[in-house]
Amino acid sequence: MVEEKGMEGHASWWARHIHPLNAVLRVLMGIVWLYDGFLKFYSGFAGQLVSTLQANQSGNSSWLSGWFQFWINITGSNQVSVVYTVGFFEMALGVALVLGFMRKVAYSGGIVLALFIWSIAEGFGAIFQHIGVNTTDVGTGIMYAFALYGLLLINAAHGVSRYSVDYYIERRFPSWARLAEFGTPIFGPMKSAKTSAGAA
Numbered sequence: 001m002v003e004e005k006g007m008e009g010h011a012s013w014w015a016r017h018i019h020p021l022n023a024v025l026r027v028l029m030g031i032v033w034l035y036d037g038f039l040k041f042y043s044g045f046a047g048q049l050v051s052t053l054q055a056n057q058s059g060n061s062s063w064l065s066g067w068f069q070f071w072i073n074i075t076g077s078n079q080v081s082v083v084y085t086v087g088f089f090e091m092a093l094g095v096a097l098v099l100g101f102m103r104k105v106a107y108s109g110g111i112v113l114a115l116f117i118w119s120i121a122e123g124f125g126a127i128f129q130h131i132g133v134n135t136t137d138v139g140t141g142i143m144y145a146f147a148l149y150g151l152l153l154i155n156a157a158h159g160v161s162r163y164s165v166d167y168y169i170e171r172r173f174p175s176w177a178r179l180a181e182f183g184t185p186i187f188g189p190m191k192s193a194k195t196s197a198g199a200a
Contacts, residue, residue: 018154019158019161019162019163020163022154022161023100023161023163023164025147025150025151026098026103026151026164027097027098029144030093030095030097030098030099032094032144033091033093033110033144034090034091034094034098036087036090037086037088037090037091037093037094038087039087040083040084040086040087040090041087045083046079046080046084047080049075049079049082049121050075050076050079052121052123053120053121053123054068055123056121056122056124059123059129060124060128061128064124064128068123086113090113093109093110093113097110100161100163100164100165101164101165102180103151103155103166103180104155104178104179107148107149107155110144110145114141114142115141115142116141118140118144118145119141121141122139122140122141123139124138124139125137125138125139125141125142126138152182156182156183157183159181159183160177160180164180166179166181
């Protein structure tokens, strides 16, 4: 019984502090995305995208050759604008995460963006590469996707967080929850929430 109470107390501490802890993780993740986006403009990578894709094409399994060739053809003549566009989206995602703005859209869009980066520029990490290729990990993009998915699950399970811009927007405009929350908003019911509750 003592052990069970101890376990419950430990769990309740995390439950009581889930929103500030989630906010810290979200802000840290946002800072990382901001820095990633910044590097797209100043690291010189913009002029190396095609050569990176060609290296990914030669280093990965032959059945992925068409995938990389497709992106080589698309980015070949405008690789700088493509990299800068990706950098812009990364910085926009970073700002949204730091502020807690449109979290539902930010988490979902961030997962898609991270997977695109991982499967194109990062060449799926080391998962499909030939033995002997000089690599030591599976790429950062997929880890970013998992981290964002974790934030998404926390948001879906615990709803509105007062440590976000969304919280204050929803107090004034409850319908904003459509862009920010995965569950039922706390600042006023929406029609879709009523419908789903009735169906349940």
